[in-house]
Amino acid sequence: MAERKNSKLTLRAHDSKFSAISAAALGAFIAWGSLSTGCIPGASDPLVAAVWFVAVTFIFHKLGLSWALLQRRQLLERSLKESMSRIRRPVQELQHQAGGRPIPPYHHQDFVRQFLPDRYENLSYLGEGGMGVVYRATDAERGHEVALKVLSPLVQGDPQAVRRFLNEAGTLGDLDHPGVVRVLDVRSDVLPYFSMELIKGTSLKEVLEDEGSLQVREALDFMTRFADALAHIHGRGVIHRDLKPSNIMVGPGGGLTLLDFGLARAGGARVISRTGDVLGTLRYMPPEQEDGSGDVSSASDIYSAAVVFCEVLTGVTMKRQLGRAHDPPFEALENCGVPSEMIEVICLCLDSDPACRPANGADLARRLELISRPSQDSA
Ligand SMILES: Nc1ncnc2c1ncn2[C@@H]1O[C@H](COP(=O)(O)OP(=O)(O)O)[C@@H](O)[C@H]1O
Numbered sequence: 001m002a003e004r005k006n007s008k009l010t011l012r013a014h015d016s017k018f019s020a021i022s023a024a025a026l027g028a029f030i031a032w033g034s035l036s037t038g039c040i041p042g043a044s045d046p047l048v049a050a051v052w053f054v055a056v057t058f059i060f061h062k063l064g065l066s067w068a069l070l071q072r073r074q075l076l077e078r079s080l081k082e083s084m085s086r087i088r089r090p091v092q093e094l095q096h097q098a099g100g101r102p103i104p105p106y107h108h109q110d111f112v113r114q115f116l117p118d119r120y121e122n123l124s125y126l127g128e129g130g131m132g133v134v135y136r137a138t139d140a141e142r143g144h145e146v147a148l149k150v151l152s153p154l155v156q157g158d159p160q161a162v163r164r165f166l167n168e169a170g171t172l173g174d175l176d177h178p179g180v181v182r183v184l185d186v187r188s189d190v191l192p193y194f195s196m197e198l199i200k201g202t203s204l205k206e207v208l209e210d211e212g213s214l215q216v217r218e219a220l221d222f223m224t225r226f227a228d229a230l231a232h233i234h235g236r237g238v239i240h241r242d243l244k245p246s247n248i249m250v251g252p253g254g255g256l257t258l259l260d261f262g263l264a265r266a267g268g269a270r271v272i273s274r275t276g277d278v279l280g281t282l283r284y285m286p287p288e289q290e291d292g293s294g295d296v297s298s299a300s301d302i303y304s305a306a307v308v309f310c311e312v313l314t315g316v317t318m319k320r321q322l323g324r325a326h327d328p329p330f331e332a333l334e335n336c337g338v339p340s341e342m343i344e345v346i347c348l349c350l351d352s353d354p355a356c357r358p359a360n361g362a363d364l365a366r367r368l369e370l371i372s373r374p375s376q377d378s379a
C-alpha cells in the first residue's frame with residue numbers, strides 16, 4: 001500500500017473527514033434543538049422527529065464535506081500557483097541557456113536537484129516522456145534505491161499537466177499488483193514529484209528496438225502477464241488510456257510492469273483534459289479515444305494492448321488512419337508463425353466496436369489462458 005505520510009494531500013483528506021463529521025454534529029445539535037423547542041410542526045410524532053433529525057444531520061454532513069473539498073481544491077490551486085511562480089524564473093534561465101534547443105537531461109538533473117529534499121542522493125537519469133523526468137536515486141530514509149518521477153520543468157506552467165501528474169500518483173496509490181509500479185511517497189510542494197519502486201529491466205520499447213520481436217511462446221507469456229495486470233487495474237475501476245511500449249517495463253525474468261498512469265482515469269472520475277485534446281498516443285489508441293469526447297472504457301485499453309501484442313509478435317509498429325481502426329495484420333502474424341487462435345483473439349481485441357472486444361483485462365486473461373493451456377499440457 002502506498003505510504004503518503006508526508007503528503008500535504010493526505011493531510012487535507014483527513015481535514016475533509018473532520019469537517020464533515022463536525023458539520024454533521026452541528027446539524028444533529030440544531031435538529032435536536034429545533035425539536036425540543038417545539039418549532040417543528042408534527043414533532044410529537046416520533047417518525048416525523050426521526051426523519052427531521054436524520055435529514056438535518058445528513059444535509060449538514062454533506063455541506064461540511066463540500067466546504068472541505070472546496071477548501072482543499074483552493075489550497076491545491078494556491079500551492080500550485082506558488083510553486084509555478086517560484087520555478088518560472090529558473091526554467092526561463094535554463095531555456096535561455098539552451099538557446100531554444102531541447103534541454104538535455106543532465107541539465108534537468110542539476111536543475112531539479114535544488115528542489116528535492118536531501119534524502120534523495122546519487123541521482124542518475126532513467127528516462128522521460130511528455131510529462132515527467134525519471135531518475136534513479138538512493139532514498140537515505142528508506143535505505144534503498146527508488147525511481148523518482150519529477151514533473152518536467154517544461155510543463156511547469158501548465159496547470160492541467162500538474163493535475164494529471166498528481167492524478168497519476170493518486171491512481172497508483174490505489175493499485176497493488178506485481179504488474180503495476182508501486183508508488184512510495186508523493187509531494188506536491190515546489191516541484192511536484194513522487195517516488196516509486198525502482199524497476200530493474202528495460203522498457204519494452206528498448207527491448208523491441210534491440211531484439212525486433214519476441215518468440216511466439218515468450219510473447220504469449222508476455223500477453224498473459226499483461227492481461228493479468230490489466231485485470232487488476234480494471235477490477236479497481238481504473239482505465240490506463242496510454243498503453244504503449246515505452247510505458248511497459250520488462251524485467252530480466254520476463255516480468256512485466258505497467259508504468260505511467262498520467263492519463264489514467266478512475267471509475268467515475270473527471271477526465272483531466274481540455275475539450276478537444278487528444279490524450280495518449282495515436283498509434284496505439286482505439287478510434288473512440290481519438291477525439292477526446294468518445295466513451296473510453298476498459299475495452300479501449302484492450303484495443304491498445306492488442307496493438308502492442310502485434311508489435312511484440314511482428315516487430316513492426318502498426319499504423320492507422322484517423323477515424324478508422326487498425327487493419328489487423330493477419331498475414332504478418334501468420335508469417336511469424338502465430339497460431340490461428342492467438343490471431344483470432346488479437347483481431348477480436350482490434351474490433352472498431354468496443355462492445356465486440358473482450359470487455360476487460362479479466363476477460364482477455366480468460367481467453368489467453370484457453371490458448372496457453374493446451375500448449376503447456378503438451379510441453
Ligand atoms: N519505476 C521505474 N523504474 C525504472 N524506470 C522507470 C520507472 N518509471 C519510469 N521509468 C523510465 O522512465 C521513462 C519515462 O517514464 P514515464 O512514467 O513513462 O514518464 P512520462 O509520463 O513522462 O511518459 C520510462 O519509459 C522508463 O524507461
Ligand SMILES: [Mg+2]
Pocket residue numbers: 128129130246247260
Ligand atoms: Mg510514458
